Amino acid sequence: MADLATSYSQLRPLMFAIAYRMVGSVADAEDITQEALLRMHRDTTVVDTPDAYATTVTTRLAIDHLRSARVRRERYVGTWLPEPLLGVDDSGDPAVRTELNESLSLAFMATMERLSPVERAVFLLREVFAYDYDMIATVVGKTGSNCRQILARSRAHLDAGLPRFEVPRARRDELARRFFAACHAGDLAELEALLARDVRFHADGNGKPPAVTQPVIGRDRVARFLLGLFRLAERDNLLVRPQYVNGQPGACVLDENAQLRAVFALQVADTDGEPRIETIHTVINPDKLRHLAMR
Incomplete structure (x- = not known):
């Protein structure tokens, strides 16, 4: 895991970007990222693709967090919105892909509340982070065919609520x-x-x-x-x-x-x-x- 340890500084922005979009809380996303890094550090398995491994650990932790947070969300008074970030994106990189910026908007993230934790993970990993279905299936513990069905169902849930981004x-x-x-x-x-x-x-x-x-x-x-x-x-x-x-x-x-x-x-x-x-x-x-x- 020596090579992985040297990649932590590069992996952290990706892990936070996934966790924040999943859970909508800066503090919780930072906690998830830190826990994922600790688990990766303790793991002695040889990893060929550190970014895929980091994505898997982070997403699974975020799914677990969302499942435990559901009751708290149901008791929330009024509208629940994600915690805001100030600036253009959450990566620190002004050249970050446009679709990452768009998926960061409060409107987009609030719409994600319509999805279950697994649906949210499949949608974000495919539509925002552009992972292939085999990779997504490994992350969420489903088959590739299941993930395609989940994505189609998620799109149907979100179709009326997803923000449009045609304006320069x-x-x-x-x-x-x-x-x-x-x-x-x-x-x-x-x-x-x-x-x-x-x-x-x-x-x-x-x-x-x-x-x-x-x-x-x-x-x-x-x-x-x-x-x-x-x-x-x-x-x-x-x-x-x-x-x-x-x-x-x-x-x-x-x-x-x-x-x-x-x-x-x-x-x-x-x-x-x-x-x-x-x-x-x-x-x-x-x-x-x-x-x-x-x-």
Whole structure:
């Protein structure tokens, strides 16, 4: 395992990328990655393909974690969203594949909640990380034929909810700039023009800070709700600072002491030939922001 030990620094980003997309928690993904590395270190088996071995150990640990976390998710107050990451991607590599960035969005990861742990593993390993079916079958303990069926079933579950990524980054960034400008200015007409007709606003607070526990749906309702939020932010002297969140345009909300209070993430899609915001995710649960305050 000497060769494997020398590869740990290269393997860790891949392992974290898989674990984070599987479980949606930064702390849990780091724990899973660390446990996987320890298991690999203790294993004396000669490994020909360290990345495949690391993927197998990490994915199996993530599946086990999701199975044990299911009850906690069911008791969650309101919408459950993944813990956000600030920046373009989670690999530290600006040249990371585009599909990895897209699979990192809060909208994509929240949609993964529709899948069982094994379905999620098969979908991510095939659609995001491009592993072949034989490799995936080894990871999840199924046959290659089973994995093909699982993938087809997963696609059917996700078809209506998967985000669309047709809008180039430059246009998404410009739309986000106009969005936050309209929110600050209280410009209802401009804001409505930037939102999809069936736009959805989700907030994750778990009953700690005040937050809506059901999605706000529809252009008019979301626009008016947002303007109310920004009026409250101005009253409380909160600073809304634009920031990439999980690879998508968004913002951090800071109080007068520069403490992080919330994170916004915007999901932009092409609607009738025009880019519009179709989903807004807001994480205000302090437990899900703690890892950002520590960095």
